Amino acid sequence: MFSREQIQLRTPDQVRHMRRAGLVVAKVHAALREAVAPGVTTAELDVVAAEVIAQSGARSNFLGYYGYPATVCVSVNEEVVHAIPGKRRLRAGDLVTFDCGAYVVDEEGTQWHGDAAFTTVVGGTYQDPLDELVDTTTYEALWSAVAAVAVAVQSGASGRGGRLNVVGDAVEAVVERAAEHHGHRLGILREYVGHGIGTQMHMSPDVLNYSVSRRGPRLRPGMVLAIEPMLTAGPPRVRELDDGWTVVTCDGSRAAQWEHTVAILPGGVWVLTAPDGGAQGLEPFGLAPVVLS
Template structure:
């Protein structure tokens, strides 16, 4: 059953989403060579708790211990921060943060370029963000989940990239994972029809090489089988009367607002 959010819910939810987005923006100058992903995660936790009086909701979920996931280079998702994981020049890293406040959870991620990155890495990050935008543009009442997935997948493949199919976006609200599942591939006009009040994430994972993935022994980290680069961007979206609203929109990306 899908939990449609009311206008009263959204008044509160917007504040939660704003916090999550601000955390990612504030981390931009902190993501640099020589910094550990452990220190980045601890800084995000401190800000969430102390500056926003909010909850880093990933802590304690399935025994996870950090305020964010850090996924570097060929790590597709769910990378675990570590004191030993030190960022270096040329890395690309996805930081994925969840925040809970007023009873609602917001989930968002962005890519960061560490110093000077290769043209190939920059292009992958850019196209993956475009895939997210293509999906968001399909969000309006009456469209389907298949419309979202179709446009995300088509843009990735047109740029000779692959989409990870094992992971998807998801409904979100008072719980981290709610219905529906939001696949990043599909067919136009197929699947669940979107309704006003639906809140869900779109979070395409795009690989430079093969779409095949594997799990490391920590039972968290997901990597590309061929160890080629992977990138991901994510937002929490609500279906509105006129289309969509990005609850986790950051000041740095006002171009996403029509």
């Protein structure tokens, strides 16, 4: 975990700058979806990400971060998070997570960051029903959490309903429903969580993906959060490899991660790293994003 301090609130203009960064990240994701295929190395996909960021006039916030040597984390199968791109050549059926970010610089020289992740299956066909379950459940958990934040903001609820812990509650509820429906309980990673984001990639508060007794800080307009549930097909026990970055499941089971940068605005949320602002993801919940012009 990284040390974080007071939660910073963003002005509408600052959120617009973060939207610029978020759209760069969305472009990177689109390029990676196009490029991922059997036979491609993870290092080649890192080049794709770097080129899109450079062409967009932005900069990578992963490259050099605490010494991280690449532009994107490319985590394959049992690799949960932070896997360094290299010579590994992808195969059909591999479950791959891409996690990357970018920042733009405003007229005053201030950095504004975006961060998002998605999981995909190489070749388009899942090898095992558990691969599909962990991927689709993580995706559902992300959007359920984003919707829970939007509802809490819209209602202006006091107490538990208007606090940050709605994220962890939503993720756990999705995992519980999946267990009841499919007869298999997925693991929720606890060592790695979401975070605040703004002038730095990792800021206060920590955004937990599991329920806790404390309610957490109140959700307030101007907060910007990176919401990122990470689920494992087996028990959520992980270990870090000798490279100092790559985190893998202890039992070799596969994992998935989905993430978006989400701005809290009066009356709802704006998903800054989604091209449509979150419209498609929120629509099943009867919600729509709040968009600044």
